[in-house]
Amino acid sequence: MTTPEFSNHNYTYEDYLKWDGQWELIDGVPYSMAPSPSFAHQYMVGELYAALRDYFQQQRCVVVMAPFDVIFASSLDDKSAKNVVQPDISVICNREKITEKGCVGAPDLIVEVLSPSTALKDRNEKYKLYQRFEVKEYWMVDPLHRTVEVYGWHNGAYEKREVFGERDVLVSFLYPDLKVCLHDVFQRLL
Numbered sequence: 089m090t091t092p093e094f095s096n097h098n099y100t101y102e103d104y105l106k107w108d109g110q111w112e113l114i115d116g117v118p119y120s121m122a123p124s125p126s127f128a129h130q131y132m133v134g135e136l137y138a139a140l141r142d143y144f145q146q147q148r149c150v151v152v153m154a155p156f157d158v159i160f161a162s163s164l165d166d167k168s169a170k171n172v173v174q175p176d177i178s179v180i181c182n183r184e185k186i187t188e189k190g191c192v193g194a195p196d197l198i199v200e201v202l203s204p205s206t207a208l209k210d211r212n213e214k215y216k217l218y219q220r221f222e223v224k225e226y227w228m229v230d231p232l233h234r235t236v237e238v239y240g241w242h243n244g245a246y247e248k249r250e251v252f253g254e255r256d257v258l259v260s261f262l263y264p265d266l267k268v269c270l271h272d273v274f275q276r277l278l
Contacts, residue, residue, distance in 0.1 A: 101159060102167035110155060114213045116170040121155075122205045128231045132201050133176045135273045136229070140179060140199075143266050149181040149196065157190030160221045164192050171217055176201050176229075194221045197262060201229040215239070219246045225262040234274045 098116045110121035125133075133153060141151045154174040161169035164187050172190075177199035180186055185193045198218055200210040210228060218226050219241075226239040226246065234254040239246040240261030252258040254274040260266035 099170070100167060101161065101169040101172055104172050105167075110174065111172075112174055113170060113172045114209075114217055119209060119213075121174065122203060125203065129176075129201050129203050132229055132231060132273055133199075136199055136201075136227075136268065137177055139268045139272075140177060140197075140266075143263070144179055144181075147181065147263070149179055150183065150186060151177065151179050152191075153177055158195060158198075159190050159192050160194065160217070161192055164189055171221070173214065173217070175199065175214075194218075194223045196223070197225040197227070197260075198223050199227040199229065201231065203231075215246070225260060227258075229273075231274075234270075236270060236273075 099113055099118055100116070101113070104111060104113050104118075107118070112119045112121060137151060137153050144151050154176050156174060156178060158173050158175060158178055159169055160171035175195070175198040178191060178195040179197035180191050181196045182193075185191050185195075200206075200214060202210055215226065215228075222241055224241045228237045228239075230237070236252045236258055238249045238252065238258065238261055240249045249261045250259070252270055254270050256270050258268040258270055
Protein backbone atom coordinates (compact mmCIF):
# COMPACT_ATOMS: atom_id res chain seq x y z
CA MET A 89 0.00 0.00 0.00
CA THR A 90 1.06 3.53 -0.58
CA THR A 91 0.07 7.16 -0.35
CA PRO A 92 0.07 9.59 -3.27
CA GLU A 93 3.09 11.70 -4.12
CA PHE A 94 1.86 15.24 -4.44
CA SER A 95 4.08 16.12 -7.39
CA ASN A 96 1.71 14.40 -9.80
CA HIS A 97 -1.82 15.82 -10.20
CA ASN A 98 -2.95 13.22 -12.67
CA TYR A 99 -3.99 10.32 -10.47
CA THR A 100 -6.64 7.81 -11.46
CA TYR A 101 -9.02 5.39 -9.80
CA GLU A 102 -6.40 2.69 -10.34
CA ASP A 103 -3.94 4.69 -8.19
CA TYR A 104 -6.65 5.45 -5.62
CA LEU A 105 -7.26 1.73 -5.05
CA LYS A 106 -3.65 1.32 -3.88
CA TRP A 107 -3.56 4.09 -1.25
CA ASP A 108 -3.62 3.62 2.52
CA GLY A 109 -6.09 5.64 4.55
CA GLN A 110 -9.12 7.53 3.32
CA TRP A 111 -8.76 9.72 0.26
CA GLU A 112 -10.84 11.47 -2.32
CA LEU A 113 -9.77 12.15 -5.88
CA ILE A 114 -11.08 15.22 -7.71
CA ASP A 115 -9.89 15.86 -11.25
CA GLY A 116 -6.84 13.71 -10.57
CA VAL A 117 -5.86 15.61 -7.39
CA PRO A 118 -5.80 13.58 -4.13
CA TYR A 119 -7.40 14.98 -0.96
CA SER A 120 -6.84 13.36 2.42
CA MET A 121 -10.03 12.79 4.39
CA ALA A 122 -10.31 14.18 7.93
CA PRO A 123 -9.31 11.34 10.29
CA SER A 124 -12.03 11.77 12.88
CA PRO A 125 -15.20 13.81 12.31
CA SER A 126 -16.58 15.81 15.25
CA PHE A 127 -19.56 14.77 17.35
CA ALA A 128 -21.69 17.52 15.76
CA HIS A 129 -20.77 16.33 12.25
CA GLN A 130 -21.60 12.70 12.98
CA TYR A 131 -24.80 13.60 14.84
CA MET A 132 -26.12 15.63 11.90
CA VAL A 133 -25.16 12.94 9.40
CA GLY A 134 -27.05 10.40 11.51
CA GLU A 135 -30.17 12.55 11.84
CA LEU A 136 -30.26 13.33 8.12
CA TYR A 137 -29.59 9.70 7.21
CA ALA A 138 -32.54 8.58 9.37
CA ALA A 139 -34.87 11.15 7.76
CA LEU A 140 -33.74 10.31 4.23
CA ARG A 141 -33.83 6.55 4.80
CA ASP A 142 -37.41 6.71 6.07
CA TYR A 143 -38.49 8.67 3.01
CA PHE A 144 -36.49 6.84 0.35
CA GLN A 145 -37.47 3.34 1.46
CA GLN A 146 -40.86 4.21 -0.03
CA GLN A 147 -39.19 5.37 -3.27
CA ARG A 148 -37.15 2.15 -3.71
CA CYS A 149 -33.92 4.16 -3.49
CA VAL A 150 -30.83 3.34 -1.42
CA VAL A 151 -29.36 5.75 1.15
CA VAL A 152 -25.76 5.18 2.24
CA MET A 153 -23.32 7.00 4.54
CA ALA A 154 -19.58 7.49 4.22
CA PRO A 155 -17.26 5.78 3.91
CA PHE A 156 -18.76 4.74 0.57
CA ASP A 157 -17.08 5.49 -2.75
CA VAL A 158 -18.85 7.40 -5.49
CA ILE A 159 -16.87 6.77 -8.65
CA PHE A 160 -17.64 9.18 -11.47
CA ALA A 161 -17.05 6.78 -14.36
CA SER A 162 -19.13 4.91 -16.92
CA SER A 163 -18.15 1.52 -15.46
CA LEU A 164 -16.12 0.02 -12.64
CA ASP A 165 -13.69 -1.27 -15.28
CA ASP A 166 -12.76 2.32 -16.11
CA LYS A 167 -9.64 2.56 -13.95
CA SER A 168 -8.68 5.85 -15.65
CA ALA A 169 -11.47 7.73 -13.85
CA LYS A 170 -10.09 10.82 -12.10
CA ASN A 171 -12.97 11.45 -9.66
CA VAL A 172 -13.75 9.34 -6.59
CA VAL A 173 -15.40 10.92 -3.54
CA GLN A 174 -16.98 9.81 -0.29
CA PRO A 175 -19.99 12.06 0.35
CA ASP A 176 -21.42 12.06 3.87
CA ILE A 177 -24.72 10.75 2.45
CA SER A 178 -25.58 9.48 -1.03
CA VAL A 179 -29.04 8.65 -2.33
CA ILE A 180 -29.03 6.28 -5.30
CA CYS A 181 -32.29 5.48 -7.08
CA ASN A 182 -30.80 3.49 -9.96
CA ARG A 183 -29.67 0.30 -8.21
CA GLU A 184 -27.68 -0.75 -11.29
CA LYS A 185 -25.11 1.90 -10.28
CA ILE A 186 -24.39 0.10 -6.99
CA THR A 187 -21.50 -2.36 -6.81
CA GLU A 188 -19.52 -3.88 -3.95
CA LYS A 189 -16.93 -1.13 -4.57
CA GLY A 190 -19.38 1.78 -4.42
CA CYS A 191 -21.65 3.78 -6.69
CA VAL A 192 -20.53 4.03 -10.32
CA GLY A 193 -21.99 7.22 -11.73
CA ALA A 194 -23.83 10.13 -10.15
CA PRO A 195 -26.14 9.57 -7.17
CA ASP A 196 -29.50 11.36 -7.30
CA LEU A 197 -28.88 13.35 -4.12
CA ILE A 198 -25.71 14.06 -2.14
CA VAL A 199 -25.43 15.57 1.33
CA GLU A 200 -22.18 17.04 2.65
CA VAL A 201 -21.87 18.28 6.24
CA LEU A 202 -19.25 21.03 6.28
CA SER A 203 -16.37 20.93 8.71
CA PRO A 204 -13.50 23.42 9.09
CA SER A 205 -11.11 21.11 7.24
CA THR A 206 -13.47 20.33 4.32
CA ALA A 207 -15.73 23.38 3.89
CA LEU A 208 -13.80 24.98 1.03
CA LYS A 209 -13.49 21.70 -0.85
CA ASP A 210 -17.22 20.97 -0.36
CA ARG A 211 -18.20 24.49 -1.47
CA ASN A 212 -15.85 24.65 -4.44
CA GLU A 213 -14.32 21.49 -5.87
CA LYS A 214 -17.14 19.15 -4.89
CA TYR A 215 -19.85 21.62 -5.90
CA LYS A 216 -18.30 21.91 -9.38
CA LEU A 217 -17.75 18.16 -9.61
CA TYR A 218 -21.33 17.30 -8.64
CA GLN A 219 -22.69 19.89 -11.04
CA ARG A 220 -20.50 18.64 -13.90
CA PHE A 221 -21.60 15.03 -13.39
CA GLU A 222 -25.25 16.08 -12.99
CA VAL A 223 -25.97 15.05 -9.41
CA LYS A 224 -29.61 16.13 -9.37
CA GLU A 225 -29.59 17.65 -5.90
CA TYR A 226 -26.83 18.72 -3.50
CA TRP A 227 -27.29 19.71 0.14
CA MET A 228 -24.54 21.58 2.01
CA VAL A 229 -25.11 21.47 5.76
CA ASP A 230 -23.36 24.22 7.73
CA PRO A 231 -23.17 23.33 11.45
CA LEU A 232 -21.64 26.69 12.39
CA HIS A 233 -24.48 28.77 10.92
CA ARG A 234 -27.10 26.01 11.38
CA THR A 235 -28.22 26.16 7.77
CA VAL A 236 -28.71 23.82 4.84
CA GLU A 237 -28.21 25.10 1.30
CA VAL A 238 -30.18 23.12 -1.28
CA TYR A 239 -28.99 23.16 -4.90
CA GLY A 240 -31.01 21.60 -7.69
CA TRP A 241 -30.06 20.66 -11.22
CA HIS A 242 -31.95 22.92 -13.62
CA ASN A 243 -31.28 23.85 -17.27
CA GLY A 244 -27.77 22.37 -17.29
CA ALA A 245 -26.46 23.88 -14.05
CA TYR A 246 -27.11 24.12 -10.33
CA GLU A 247 -29.59 26.63 -9.11
CA LYS A 248 -29.68 27.59 -5.44
CA ARG A 249 -33.19 26.71 -4.49
CA GLU A 250 -33.24 27.74 -0.87
CA VAL A 251 -31.23 28.21 2.31
CA PHE A 252 -33.02 26.64 5.25
CA GLY A 253 -32.34 27.57 8.89
CA GLU A 254 -32.59 25.54 12.07
CA ARG A 255 -36.26 26.50 12.59
CA ASP A 256 -37.30 25.62 9.04
CA VAL A 257 -38.64 22.52 7.38
CA LEU A 258 -36.35 21.69 4.47
CA VAL A 259 -38.18 20.87 1.25
CA SER A 260 -36.31 18.93 -1.42
CA PHE A 261 -36.02 20.33 -4.94
CA LEU A 262 -36.09 16.92 -6.60
CA TYR A 263 -38.67 15.33 -4.29
CA PRO A 264 -41.13 18.08 -3.19
CA ASP A 265 -42.88 15.75 -0.75
CA LEU A 266 -39.57 15.12 1.09
CA LYS A 267 -39.58 17.38 4.11
CA VAL A 268 -37.01 17.40 6.93
CA CYS A 269 -37.55 19.29 10.18
CA LEU A 270 -34.17 20.94 10.74
CA HIS A 271 -34.87 21.57 14.42
CA ASP A 272 -34.38 17.82 14.88
CA VAL A 273 -31.09 17.93 12.96
CA PHE A 274 -29.56 20.88 14.82
CA GLN A 275 -31.19 20.66 18.30
CA ARG A 276 -28.68 18.49 20.12
CA LEU A 277 -25.49 20.15 18.96
CA LEU A 278 -23.02 21.04 21.69
